Amino acid sequence: MPWTGSAGRTARPPSWSNMALLVLLLGLLALRTNGCPATCRCYSMTVECGSLGLQEIPASIHPSTQTVFLQDNGITQIHQQDLAALRGLRYLYMQNNTISALEPGAFRSQQHLRELALNGNRVHLLNSSVFKGLEHLRVLYLAGNQITKLLDFTFCDLPRLQELHLQENSIETLEEQALAGLSSLALLDLSKNNLHTISRAALRPLISLQVLRLTENPWRCDCALHWLRAWMKEEGRRLLGSLDKKIVCSEPPRLAYQSLVDISGNSLICIPPVVQVEPLEVTARLGDDLRVSCQASGYPQPLVTWWKVAPGRAGPAMASAKSPGGTAELSEPRGGERFDSDTGSGMLFLNNVTVAHAGRYECEAANPGGTARVLFQLSVNLSQQQQPPARPPHAYPASVDISQEPLYDMESMDFNALSMATQTAIAVGISLLALVALLLAVMICRKHRKRKQAKKEENILYVNDYSDGPTTFAQLEEYRDERGHEMFVIDRNKPLFATYKDPEGLAGPFLGLQEQLQDQATQTLEGEGEREANEPFINQGLPFQPQIAYEIHC
Numbered sequence: 241m242p243w244t245g246s247a248g249r250t251a252r253p254p255s256w257s258n259m260a261l262l263v264l265l266l267g268l269l270a271l272r273t274n275g276c277p278a279t280c281r282c283y284s285m286t287v288e289c290g291s292l293g294l295q296e297i298p299a300s301i302h303p304s305t306q307t308v309f310l311q312d313n314g315i316t317q318i319h320q321q322d323l324a325a326l327r328g329l330r331y332l333y334m335q336n337n338t339i340s341a342l343e344p345g346a347f348r349s350q351q352h353l354r355e356l357a358l359n360g361n362r363v364h365l366l367n368s369s370v371f372k373g374l375e376h377l378r379v380l381y382l383a384g385n386q387i388t389k390l391l392d393f394t395f396c397d398l399p400r401l402q403e404l405h406l407q408e409n410s411i412e413t414l415e416e417q418a419l420a421g422l423s424s425l426a427l428l429d430l431s432k433n434n435l436h437t438i439s440r441a442a443l444r445p446l447i448s449l450q451v452l453r454l455t456e457n458p459w460r461c462d463c464a465l466h467w468l469r470a471w472m473k474e475e476g477r478r479l480l481g482s483l484d485k486k487i488v489c490s491e492p493p494r495l496a497y498q499s500l501v502d503i504s505g506n507s508l509i510c511i512p513p514v515v516q517v518e519p520l521e522v523t524a525r526l527g528d529d530l531r532v533s534c535q536a537s538g539y540p541q542p543l544v545t546w547w548k549v550a551p552g553r554a555g556p557a558m559a560s561a562k563s564p565g566g567t568a569e570l571s572e573p574r575g576g577e578r579f580d581s582d583t584g585s586g587m588l589f590l591n592n593v594t595v596a597h598a599g600r601y602e603c604e605a606a607n608p609g610g611t612a613r614v615l616f617q618l619s620v621n622l623s624q625q626q627q628p629p630a631r632p633p634h635a636y637p638a639s640v641d642i643s644q645e646p647l648y649d650m651e652s653m654d655f656n657a658l659s660m661a662t663q664t665a666i667a668v669g670i671s672l673l674a675l676v677a678l679l680l681a682v683m684i685c686r687k688h689r690k691r692k693q694a695k696k697e698e699n700i701l702y703v704n705d706y707s708d709g710p711t712t713f714a715q716l717e718e719y720r721d722e723r724g725h726e727m728f729v730i731d732r733n734k735p736l737f738a739t740y741k742d743p744e745g746l747a748g749p750f751l752g753l754q755e756q757l758q759d760q761a762t763q764t765l766e767g768e769g770e771r772e773a774n775e776p777f778i779n780q781g782l783p784f785q786p787q788i789a790y791e792i793h794c
Contacts, residue, residue, distance in 0.1 A: 275302030285328075289313070297322040307331040310355075312444055318346045335381065336360040344369035357381040359405065364388060371397045379403045383429070389413045403427045407453065408433050416441040427451040436460040436491075436540075436609070440467045452479045454487055461489035462502055462540055463510035464608035469500050492539075510609030513538035517603050520711055521617040524593045531660070532616060534586040536605035543607065544586035549600040549615070587618075595620050614648035 254420040276282035280289040286307040294313040301308060303325045315337040323329065327349050332669035339361040347353065351373055359381040366387060371377070387409040395401065395418070402424055407419055411433040419425070425446050431437075435457040443449070459465065472480060472487070495503060515536045524530050536542040586605075590597050598620040600775060604613045 270465075275300065275305075277301060301326060304328055308333070310334045310337070312336045317341045317343065319343050320345050320348065323334045323347065324349050326350065328351070331355045333357040334361075338362055339363065342366075342370045345372055347371065348373035351375060353377055355379045359383040359385070361385055364794055366394050367391060368393050368396050371395065374398055375400065377401055379405075381405045382409070385409045387411055388434075389415075390418035392417035393417055393420050394418050398422060400424050405429045407431045407433070412436070414438055414442050418442060419757060420445050422446055424448050429453040430457070430682055432456045437462075437464045438468065439464070440471075449479060451481075452476070453484050453486060457487075457492035459487060459500065460491045460540055461495045461498075461503060462608060463508050464540075465500060466505060466508050469503070469505065469508065472501055509539075510607060511537075511539040512610035513542035513605040513607050513612045515542070515544075515603055515605040515612040515614050517614045517616050520615070521619070523619045524590075524597075525621045526593060526595075530588075530590040530593055530597075530618070532588040532590075532601075534588065534602075534603035534614070534616075536586055536612070538605070538607050538609060540607050542605035542612075545604045545606070546588045547602045547604060549602050551599070571653075590618075593618075593620060595622070701737070 276287065277289060277300045279292055280287055280298065282288070282302075285305055286309070287301050287305050287644060288309045290309045291312040294310065294315060296315055296316070297310065298324075305326060306328055307330060308326070311333050312335075315334065318334075318338060318339060318341075320343055323332075329350050330352055331354060332350070333355075335357045337360075339358065340363060340476075342358075342363065344367070347356070347370075353374055354376060356374070356377060356379070360383070362385065364386040365550065366382075371394075374397060379793065380398070380401060380403065383405045387406070388411060390406075390411060390413070394416045395404070399421060401422055404422065404425055404427070407429045408431075411430065412435065414430075414435065416439050418441060419428075422445055426448055428446065428449060428451070431453045432455075435454070437460055438454070443452075468476075468487070485499075485501060489495040489498050489500060489503065495507060508660065513536050515534060517532065517534050522532070524529070534544055536544050586603070588601065588603070598618055601616045601618060602613050603616060604611060606612075663779060
């Protein structure tokens with residue numbers, strides 16, 4: 241039966257090819273509808289899932305999708321399986337999430353990705369394995385994260401990258417090969433970070449660079465930035481806009497707040513490092529924990545590294561090398577094992593010392609002014625290994641001489657082998673003993689002086705007897721005791737030379753006696769008590785007055 245149209249005309253039935261095409265379109269439409277995640281908006285080859293509070297990347301995104309918007313969500317990680325099916329993805333925007341971890345190989349399937357936005361997240365660590373598979377990436381946004389360090393060869397898998405946005409991070413260290421492989425990079429933004437310095441070698445791979453932004457960093461203006469100052473005045477002028485040229489110094493204080501371009505080249509100085517290790521030799525026992533301090537000074541503060549010197553390697557105890565570009569380089573290939581010292585302290589930590597730890601170590605201090613090295617020798621005492629386990633006395637056979645048992649190696653009791661705390665305690669103890677001895681000497685000296693003074697006072701005779709009337713010099717009789725001390729005693733039986741009624745008659749004999757006693761006292765006292773012996777006779781009246789005391793020094 242023929243098909244009849246609305247105008248009465250006969251219509252041809254649809255062909256099987258048209259029916260197949262219709263079914264295919266309906267199937268694709270259904271498949272496309274099923275490939276859009278819930279609550280997301282999907283149109284053409286774009287999936288819009290922004291600001292939905294998502295905690296992870298939706299798993300139902302269609303594989304043919306080319307653009308995905310996942311901004312302003314709560315996504316914390318990117319795993320390999322999250323994007324593995326999206327092989328045709330070209331644009332991925334995941335800014336303003338809470339992403340802190342990027343699993344290595346997370347973008348391995350995105351070989352056609354052109355633009356990746358990860359700014360405004362919490363990424364703090366980057367390495368080369370993260371960006372594997374992104375050979376065609378053109379723009380990478382990493383601004384506003386928590387990145388502190390860019391390691392060597394981090395971006396080596398991005399040969400076609402043209403823009404790298406790293407502003408507003410906390411980058412302090414940019415290793416010399418961190419930007420290796422970015423031969424197509426035209427824009428590099430490192431502004432608003434914590435960079436103190438940057439080497440010329442770090443920017444050398446950027447042969448296509450057109451815009452460089454380094455402003456708002458705490459630059460340390462020393463000899464390491466000589467090249468940057470000259471570069472900004474010459475070839476770098478074409479890369480820096482008016483704002484990009486305002487590289488302001490933060491240290492040293494004398495150059496703070498000054499523009500690097502305006503500073504004289506002679507003001508950009510460095511002080512080569514000086515390194516010291518004490519003691520230079522230590523003998524440790526098996527199982528000990530060893531701490532060795534390497535103190536380095538210079539400007540800027542040198543970076544301290546410990547090395548285990550390979551056997552057979554010869555070198556001076558201290559050497560210095562400085563590269564022409566102002567960066568510190570090793571003067572010879574490094575052999576041996578590297579020990580990362582504690583940041584800022586220069587300490588070498590060796591726990592549970594074994595025989596393998598014995599040997600020579602080298603402390604290396606480097607800054608842009610040069611490199612200094614000091615050798616340290618570690619010996620391991622094997623006596624603890626040879627000593628047999630202790631046994632109770634009754635366990636020894638009667639025929640065994642206990643005195644022949646192996647003894648502790650006395651060499652290990654060397655003062656230098658003691659720990660730093662023990663050495664300090666011994667030094668403090670010796671100082672305290674010396675101080676106590678000094679105080680005892682002072683006390684003995686004072687006591688001796690007091691005895692001497694008391695002995696001197698014992699040699700004074702006070703004549704103070706008024707019961708029998710006044711005493712005259714005629715009644716004083718010289719006396720010497722058993723020890724040979726001289727003194728004068730009163731002898732009342734001796735007659736007086738004069739009376740109180742005859743003061744004139746008393747004057748002559750009394751004066752003669754006064755002079756005689758004065759001469760005799762002067763000779764006896766050997767000059768020591770001369771002043772005291774003479775004092776009783778000065779300003780004395782001829783007649784004796786009642787109640788007068790006399791001091792006789794013997």
